[in-house]
Amino acid sequence: MNIVYFRLGLWLFFSCISCSVAAICCQHPKTPVEYSICNNNDLRWLDDILHDIYWKNRVNKDRKKVDQQWLDWLERRNGCTDDKCIEQAYYHGIALFSDIDPQFNWAGSWWNLTASNGSGGNILINDVKNWSAHLDSKIWSGVNRGNYQAEICKNIGLGIVNNIADTSNCKLLLIPLKTAAIKVHSNGSKECQISMPKDVFIDGCYIRADKDPRPEATLLSIGIFTEAYLEKAFKELVGDHYSRFIKTANVYVYRDDLDNIGAKVISLWVRGMANKQAAIIMYTPNGKIWAAHVEPDHLGQPVMGYWSNVSPDSDKMPKTLKMWQRDLMD
Incomplete structure (x- = not known):
């Protein structure tokens, strides 16, 4: 009987841990904070980004340490009583779990390494100041392409674009990594894709280079042939x-x-x-x-x-x- 209760207790413990680290299920929000996140598309976007980073950390780093950091962060987020506080909590969490470079050199020409064949992205960042920078971007997929400008606001070491010029509420989050790369996230397909050409995405991992550093593709390298x-x-x-x-x-x-x-x-x-x-x-x-x-x-x-x-x-x-x-x- 004791063994049964022990196993039941163990199952409940791990169930609670799993629930505490799972992304918010907006079909069943349980707290005012969760309801607030589910009613705000930008907060749901940040929640998705953070959970993706967190789960990768659980695989690649000390899981116990990562889980404790998560619980500490969750306590901070759950203490919020307005959307602005929740948003700032997510920026703190993303910066923490991404292990960003606080001395990052933003200036330069950045190229999207993760774009598919025939697609790409180039971001030029200049006029870098303590709390801001200017961004010019060229993104393309096939013959569909677009050029966009925006102002970057620096917040806790992250780069935040609150709206790209000539788009409808298209926001960006730029995460500066210690690998001298920038991870770029746009706020989901809905807001950005309404304003950008079809199937053109700015999202990806960018590195600094004078020209596109990707190796020339082959039909073998892109998987059309496997032998x-x-x-x-x-x-x-x-x-x-x-x-x-x-x-x-x-x-x-x-x-x-x-x-x-x-x-x-x-x-x-x-x-x-x-x-x-x-x-x-x-x-x-x-x-x-x-x-x-x-x-x-x-x-x-x-x-x-x-x-x-x-x-x-x-x-x-x-x-x-x-x-x-x-x-x-x-």
Whole structure:
């Protein structure tokens, strides 16, 4: 019986710990502070950021120490009685759990290392003062792009943008790390994406550099091919057109193998030009390859190229590629 009660007590203890560190469930808020957070989109955004950082710390650092820091911070947050106090508590928590660099050098040109192929971001920070700085940003995804300016307010070592010029309540949080990088978070897709071009995101991890420091992508590095021998065979097949497939791989998703031959099928396109610059690659584990690529000519008319190491005759194109071509033209 004692063992049963011991196990029950242990289960309750860990349940309480788990509840105390879980992100707020806005379907069931329990306190005035939680109700306040759930009724304020910006506070919910900060809550999501902090919990993501906290859980990574639990994995990578001393868990007991991290949990105690969390409980201490939670006591501070729960002592608040207005939104401004709650917001400031979250800034304290984010700064604490991010282990920010208090002597961070903000000035310079910063590039988004985590943007996907064909997308990117460049932030220029200048006019740096004790409590503020100026930000100019260029962000893009495919042919969709935007340029934005904002003033950064420094708060507890963090950079806070309360509103990007010419946007609708688009806020940013910049976290300066001891790794000489800046983590940039925008306040969710809703406010920022209403004002920015479709599928263009400023979020990511930025490092200082004179030009984009990301290595040149390959179809292997971005996961379209998972084996080097298959990418090599593809390069030999398409020749100089290989670079066009790379440039087209801004978005790439699996499609169904309609020929039922056990092939992988990946559809690629450029955001903003999905019906004008697109491609498809189909291959089997034993090295059979079919591929097609469409891009506009100098008159803007779509031109398609077709390659296969099975049969170069487009009349013998697999059903999968024929359906892709039909969908594209429709």
